[in-house]
Amino acid sequence: MAVSLRLPSLTLTNLFSSPSSLPILRRRRPHGTLLRPPPLAASFSSQRAEAASAQTQDKSKSSKGSDQVITPRSQDFNAWYLDLIANAELADYGPVRGTMVIRPYGYAIWESIQDYLNVKFKETGHSNMYFPQFIPYSFIEKEASHVEGFSPELALVTIGGGKELEEKLVVRPTSETIVNHMFTKWIQSYRDLPLLINQWANVTRWEMRTKPFVRTLEFLWQEGHTAHATPEEAENEAIQMIDIYTKFAYEQAAIPVIAGRKSKVETFAGANKTYTIEAMMGDRKALQAGTSHNLGQNFSRAFGTQFLDETGQMQHVWQTSWAISTRFVGGIIMTHGDDAGLMLPPKLAPIQVVIVPIWKKDEEKVAVLNAASSVKEVLHTAGIKVKLDDSEQRTPGWKFNFWEMKGVPLRIEIGPRDVSSESVVISRRDVPGKQGKVFGISMEPSILVAFVKDKLYEIQSSLLERAIAFRDSNIISLIIYLFEVKKANGSITLDCGKTMFSLNLVFGLCYNTDILKKHGIFFCSNIVDVNSYDDLKVAISQGKWARGPWSATNEHELKVKEETGATIRCFPFEQPEGIKKCFMTGDPAEEVAIFAKSY
């Protein structure tokens, strides 16, 4: 008895993994609420976005100092995003169209990202260095596909020191060309390899449609550049770095990215292969959150970057490059944020705990503030990032909203009664209302610290679980799976290839559980069929992601883009087993691809 079953197998594999091993994916290539927000300037607010982007000085300060409302997420995702960025004081528009000022709170999130990645890059043997941002225009032209990809987006310096320049200078959109120019000077022998470097820098791309953090004319990033003696080493490096990004996304940012390979159409201009991590935002659009390129010998041939190998032969080096940018901050906002504002994963939060002291009478004030200060000291000593908001200009209620808007994971309230009972009230940002509130936590340092650390851990896990559930309920698999059902010890399990699933989970997670329910128990040893392009169209029109076997042409890919707005986000590393047929052409397909609309 065989039936159709649409099963997003990605879901299941991830859910059945232990949390700590989440990013370690099976590979095909082994080497490889309406609220009152803060009163500060809200220049990114959707209502005032256009005015704020004007180059003229904004003198309309009338709205400053009054409480504002942010657009509900469900009503207008883009307006919500812009309002949140303004009200949580993450960024503001720069005077030049498409540029962004990263404000201290937004920059502190970027610093958390830098702190983690910088250590990982050094642990894997990379050194930081710095290349000039001005690149002779002729360099960009040396690698054919590179110039094609980047020339429409270039900012050019034509005047320097009051004089017209003989050669226009490109303000770096990325540094492969200048890196190779220098590598050619530094690399001579296999002994100079591998050469593993990284830089933290600003880059400029003349984008027409910009959006804070997600796509700005200038942005901050790190760009790694490596040169190797063999293609295998380069491939291993490219995979290693996308793995680091994946682990970072899951474990630090609580973003369950899907890691995989880009299609040829979507591959970086000048690369042989591009690996990517794709994240699903709250509006279910995909965000390319980090990429790692196997450049092969494309740039080394264009720039003559050669080395004498161990056999005395001259060879061109094999290279990689890889990057994560301030765009990732946008990914964090759009993955976790809600109508109350930002929601930060504790591991990246600049402030993990905010303490709000509460008193009414003057005679209560000293005792409350003393208790609050000592709680702050206890948490600070335990290595927790804590802020005491003891300002007297704002009410506790205003502060609650303000720090919720800023996405601080935990809030501690201390009032006169808490002082006398030597306890505190602790509220979770991610669980609204009374459900997220615990009363009577002892101020005794060992108890309090253990409780806070435990809650921060819980929030970190909970944000990831919630994001996984959201992602997986919004990926439609175009593959029909058939299962062998096993009954043992009274429970029913489904055997799909090598992975065992319990029926309840399958019911809970499948796209079309009706089919399962109707047909009950059934059997098949392998995948027998695939769905159609029509199914993809339905999925995309519903705002979802679609996953299906793909072996069609670039032209087909462009047709999908044109007709549905969706692009191939990646061929995930994690692939279902079994024989597959391309849902577009019916030809045999080796891999499934994920399609989605994207930022």
Next chain:
Amino acid sequence: MAVSLRLPSLTLTNLFSSPSSLPILRRRRPHGTLLRPPPLAASFSSQRAEAASAQTQDKSKSSKGSDQVITPRSQDFNAWYLDLIANAELADYGPVRGTMVIRPYGYAIWESIQDYLNVKFKETGHSNMYFPQFIPYSFIEKEASHVEGFSPELALVTIGGGKELEEKLVVRPTSETIVNHMFTKWIQSYRDLPLLINQWANVTRWEMRTKPFVRTLEFLWQEGHTAHATPEEAENEAIQMIDIYTKFAYEQAAIPVIAGRKSKVETFAGANKTYTIEAMMGDRKALQAGTSHNLGQNFSRAFGTQFLDETGQMQHVWQTSWAISTRFVGGIIMTHGDDAGLMLPPKLAPIQVVIVPIWKKDEEKVAVLNAASSVKEVLHTAGIKVKLDDSEQRTPGWKFNFWEMKGVPLRIEIGPRDVSSESVVISRRDVPGKQGKVFGISMEPSILVAFVKDKLYEIQSSLLERAIAFRDSNIISLIIYLFEVKKANGSITLDCGKTMFSLNLVFGLCYNTDILKKHGIFFCSNIVDVNSYDDLKVAISQGKWARGPWSATNEHELKVKEETGATIRCFPFEQPEGIKKCFMTGDPAEEVAIFAKSY
């Protein structure tokens, strides 16, 4: 019996301070050797500087892999500097004239600088953030003296995304204008003040005469920007930041800078007052190593940055800005370097200890390498930055030279005999030959770690002491001091104001000790005379710095520059007491100024 005595009082005060309080200076305003270097590419080498700066790809790799010689420092300071930078692999020329690639070892020094300062900035309440680097040209024109100062040095973007731009964009030479544009949006009330921010960024100045680290077309720096409600707060902030720079220079970089105020002529374009730290390089030229500006209301008036004060009045904010750049790396090289190469102060050294294992026979190798690894582990665990050079392609002698060139403060040698005696040989970079070498230091962790830490501390102190002695033997005071001599307990001391000096020290340090010797003991209660412009000319022509009372005009200052090449480096915070007369005009003078040729 009164006589002339030329006394560089700066010298004495500093030498008599305890090392820990070195940078805490008395203020007038209370608020306020030929060797075989490494075989790698040496593009900065003086011999090949011009070729390397050419934009065409340098295919002349013939010199790579062969041992080279750097120019002796005494023979040609500039050639020595360029050779050192190339051979120690600190930097290389970028493809665009005047640009520099900061290589990993040079960048690691910059990271040490960043790590220290970043903490200090945050401790004093500053937040990091990021402003776009493209500034509308019209912004630069808003502050009159600012545009005058910077317009000859601008790089301009005129084409973006393939189109001619309506308004040219300045690639930031500094960010005061765009900062004020944003501050105007964010500041409304006294509650928004002080606003204390910093950014780590690249800046571009179209310099015609460039020199790696010291003056490059693009460089890296941090720029702090603050806004305050009162002029006193702004002045305190400007002083606080130059104090942090001074402390950093003395305690971390072992550079005995002289901190003070710039003359009007040398004040930053747009500032009311510029504070500076001036460092004496090995060729005795001055290097401006960091500045802090009191901007007054100049930018707030130009950009309309106002706030409502506590009395309900609208006021323009009072501002500061302050910066240290990658130029400081050049300062470290030129302060401490010698003919063997770089010499790094341990606190800023990316590698504090290098271990060189030595063996001849294969049977010795394993034991030696095991011992070297365990020594490395012991030091690493103790928090010491240690590198084990166990490569087999080079001889120990080659490695000695290589790591000396790189300025690593301590070298540990481990040979077969050391293994059997369970001891090591330790050599100091700053004390050449046998004098700096200690044999038979036990490998026992507690003994070894204590010894290494102690030596690193000694080297740090010793570099500073040596630099102070060099500086002070090269500053000529144009002031005539007269002393009250006190004889007590058989020793003779001189009383100059409130500071007591022993005669031996005065003999050892004075510019003209002959006078002292001839006249022996003498008496006077105060300064009675000053020296002349002619004395300044002599001092400058000898390559020294000159210090003397100054109250003359800007025109006089420019005349000194024209005739001698020297500029006023600063009016030092630390001023001699007593009545002074301007050495140029004979008019009363409140302060002494320091004159020197500079980078």
